[in-house]
Amino acid sequence: MPPIERGEAQDGAGEPDGLEGKRGAGYWRRLTELATREERLLCSDGDSQTISRRNLLKLLGASMALAGLPGCTREPREVLVPYVEQPEQLVPGLPRYYASAAFVGGYAHGVLAESHEGRPIKLEGNPHHPASLGACDAISQASVLSLYDPDRSASVRNRGEIASYGDFQRELGDRRQQWNARRGGGLAFVSGTVASPSQRARIDALRERWPQARWFVHEPVDREGVFAGSEMLFGRALEPRYRFDRVAVAVSLDADFMQAQPGFLRYARDFTARRSPRLGKDAPGAKKLARLYALESTPSVTGASADHRLALPYPQVEDAARQLAIALGIDIPPPLQAPVPAHWIEALARDLQDHAGAALVVPGDQQPAAVHALAQAINHKLGAFGSAAVEWMTPVGFDEQARPLADLITAINAGEIDSLVLFDTNPVYTAPADLDFVQALERVPWRLHWGEYLDETARLCQWHIPAAHPLESWGDTRAFDGSTAPLQPLIRPLRGGRSALQFLHALGQDGEEEARKLVRDYWQEEFTQRGEGGDFETFWRTTLRKGLVSGSAATPVEASPRADWRSSLPAPRPAANGLTLQFRPDAALWDGRYANNGWLQEMPRPLTALTWDNALLVSPSLAEREGLEVGSLVRVTSGGRSLTVPVLPLPGQPETALTLHLGYGRAAAGRVGTGVGVSAYRLRMSGNPWAAAATITPSGAEQTLALTQVHDSMEGRDLVRAADLGEYRRNPGFARGHAPEASLYPEPEPAGIGEGRHAWAMAIDLSACIGCNACVTACQAENNIPVVGAQEVSRGRQMHWLRVDRYFAPTALQPRTTFQPVPCMQCENAPCEYVCPVGATLHSGDGLNQMVYPRCVGTRYCSQNCPYKVRRFNWFDFTGEGARYPAPPAVHNPDVTVRARGVMEKCTYCVQRIVGARRQAEGEQRDIAEGELQTACQQACPTQAIVFGDLARPDSEVRRLRGNPLNYAMLEDRNTRPRTTYLAAVHNPNPALQDEDAKD
């Protein structure tokens, strides 16, 4: 594969190891030892291996200039000076929160960044932001780790060598004159989805100035089908926005709207609120629950929480959509095969019709335009447009003038492009394999890259300008519903990057501009144009404080299907023989841009529990037929290209479908992400980016996969308790277990709920948990949990304090998947406590089972005796100098101890937050209010499945839930008396289908 060799060849060119052992005094040796590779590149002229007098003098000069390590990075000087006059409102030790935003696939999630003494350490959802409502996903959470990533590009580069920004501006000035002269002729831009209004304005200005310049959009996880589908149906590109709070029956047509579609946090929140008996309208014990059907091509979080799930390979989803449309009376040509059984379609159609107005069909982003057109036509038919269960708006990030990447290749090959600006995009890695992007790229004489990393594309460009991280940038963003949120920097660019606006500004004119001024100027103008009156300064401050431009959600537009939309529908396709290879964005790495983030690499992927690798997901029956085990290597061939990948049989995968996630196999991601997994892009074609015919050949070799869970069956134990709605209505207390009867022993002393004492407890609603693992990353960020790497994970040594157990019910083909988040149970009768020889784990007065790290000698007896196995041990030094993946010290939460080697650790119920809230309350001479205190997992949870609070308070939610008939404790017969309890899951299957299924 060309990009790898090229990338490495350029990088490895000048490794001046020749300094050691040559002439010269001892400080030369010291320089080589101390200097990073970049610095060495700078202070020697690369290929010269001997030291001449000339070189010696050069080095001498350079070393004086560098004066040690900080030479190449611009450290913000302010932090080195202690506060002489303490800034107002800033209390050292108390965090401050600023509203900003994080991105998933170009769409913004509003966040609140927790900052300690000017150092952002954690992102939390912004409760005011419509895409978040206080929740936060794993990718957004982890972006704070990327901020401190030492592999982020720190310097402007010209042909691989470090250059200055001034050099760049000079050369750009010359170029600009050319572009001006040719009105932008020969100039091309490639970018991802640009949703920011101010950036769009800048881009429009550039376009106006250079009308001949061309703009191309390359988003590896694009939403082409959404826009093409709406064009098919309405004649113009529109973007749907779903209102799940109005939905009683939903059908997912291969849509993972709870994990991987814009607005997923909000959708998961809205829909789960109607699907959990706890959260339902007449809770506790809602008797009506919304129902979800999923027809999907690969198991997803959405499908796992569906009441009925049907596995269909990618191409058959369209046939299923046609079947459904016909059953609902839409007059279209029938599909050539009927993958969905007739009774299924019939029951589904009836259910949808019964709930017309509150019924919704959601097509998947990766599905082709036809599925979108059909699904939205069905929604129209069911009255979802009228009831506003689906609303239409002008697309958030869609650029009508931009052309796809394939057109750029054509233009380059026609010799029409001589300057190429790559704006935060990495097509050398992500471009479809058939485009031969690298070859085309190298034909462009002048190439400029702006991005956070010196990635595969940057290494092939003459100029690379480091980008600032979103947490270092001023800017603005748009969310799935069009809402605009400001992007506020929490820290000066650590590695000297330029923000997007600064870069776009620099393209247009000489001189540098302050990032803040650029975005402020835009909004000042915008504010004036809106003409709402009032003071701009007030507006600006409110916006920044709130993290949202009030009333900026897009206004819905009227949309109705064209009369002749059916004619533009493609003809039904014959069934594909053989296997279909499907591509999916990864739940953690997305399209690969987060590959260098250890938290994300180590986050167990929902459903597979896989970390640090991508695997070809196959159905268990296919694996059995081909003799494949977990980790067997197979050769996948598609479109004449092939790739060797390990296999992971996954229950619920359609028999003829293979799934491979994007985002792996990076050649130049950094020291964490380079070489992890295989790159699915090498099999991806521009014509059919999401699915293609493929064959597999077992290679006989094996590879160990780093799975956090290796046993999939619950073995008939009653760990996760669940029932159907019918049974729940008959017997609401079905989950109640048998706690041991009265004991001769006295009550465990500190565990009792005493007067004036807190009693912390947690309840986890299994009806609401969708298994997305956002809580796991939140916990990791909050509690300084180290990253241990693939090898340690595969040996069962992951450090996550909170894990989400996932079980498949016995039937492999249509499995019921259940999730169970397991933090520490904080048992009142804690088995871990009495066995510790040194008393390093003790009970606190408020019912917490605490770890005293300095006292721990590491016998691990506590873990042996923990029936829930929630304790984690520092087998090696996972955080300090010797760590394989050391976390940058700056990202550590200063309120949480960093644990040493040989020490046991576990979930603390975020004791630092409890103590913080207590201190605050004591200072104000009041009690800790209900809801004032949230654990990190609870805060991040998109579906509010986790409730934490004080059992001693009569009005607390957690106490109320103790009385809920669904409440039960895991392994209660062991008499551990856990403070963490569960609310049993209630499913709502369609009785019509259930009876049918029972007959089968």
Added chain:
Amino acid sequence: MAENPQENLLPADLTHASMTERIAGLVLAPRSRGRWLLAFLVSAVLALLFVLCLVIVFATGVGLFGINIPVAWGFPIVNTIWWIGIAHAGTLISAVLLLTRQPWRAPVARLAEAMAMFAIVCAGFYAIVHLGRPQLMHFLLPYPNTMGLWPQWRSPLVWDFFAISTYFVFTLGFLYFSLLPDFATLRDRARSRWQQIFYGVLALGWRNSALHWARYEQANGVLAAVAAPIVVSVTGIISLDLAVSLVPGFHFPIFPPYFVAGALFSGFATVALLAVVTRSFYGLQDLITRRHLDYLGRMMLLFGLIVNYSYSQEIFTAWYSGDIYMRAVYLDRWTGPYAPAWWAMIFCNVVLLQFLWFRRVRRSPWALFALAITSNVGMWLERYQILFTSTHADFIPANWRTPLPTVWDGLLALASLGLFAFFLLAFVRLAPVVSMHDMRSAIHRREEQRKEQQQEQQKKQREDGE
């Protein structure tokens, strides 16, 4: 066949002088130097490897071992229990057999005591190397400190710590005490100056006075009486580490007696093994006779059968409790990933054990040698399967894992055998391998008996003559 035990256990022509000459000669003027040196060098290399492994594990972390969550205890604990078990028979032979005046005890007692001593050292090292932070080991001690912190008395590991350290001190004292008269003998017989000084210092001024002997007998009796409960308590307490927890395969009340029996089984096997090796190495076939081997074999059989009974009781308890987790652990032992270890254990400890019913097997040095090895392997496997099968698949299936031993587990286990051999070889080089004073008293008793018989005969003859 009517047999006179004394007659068979001691060579007929053995006198005080010839016995002392032979045994002291092994130390003061050894003949078979080459073989000893070779064995010593090999074991020294392994002992160095042990030190190296310790240093590396201390410097890197216990993650080097094949352990994880859920199996947080692996080879180090398996080996601790195994070595402690081996140590047990030493104390039992020297103390309990002394108290019960077993006549066959004398020639094997020293070996057993030395073995006990060095096995405890190995066990102790393992208990320390297993800790995540061995440098803080002293937290288990109830030492006065400004924080007012004490060990947690409810934890079996604290009991364990005291049991092992008590046992260590006791065994050291008991061994040294029994060596005192022999050191004095060596001092008196030594030719070279340094030997005289070396043994003179060790002998602590022992002069064979009647008062010395009277005190010696007294103290020895007291120590032996103290030893009996220690034998039962140490392994009993170690088994409580497991039994007190609520892990399904650990939580059996039968564990203390079961573990004591298992410990004695493996301990007698090790004594038998060492006896066979020593007698052929030093040509002591007449002192350590086949009858001694027979007795050792009988002890192995006795305790082996108790162990077998415990296996059946454990299985019965698992079934009878009705506890799904216990039952699942048992099924997993038979069919799960560690099943080969379980079945190999049954083969070694149950099937092969039955050969000891045969007198010929018990009296054959090499058959006994082979069975001693298989018994020790079997006992090791027993601890292995208890530790691994119980925790690798316990309550919550999502946690289940099957960790496998790493190269460090193997190296350290091999090196600990080397360390044991190193200590033992050094010991037999520096101290008499058979207790001379015990032998002397055995010979004395025989002579007394002979005299009595002669007198009786003479009396009879006189009576007949009258």
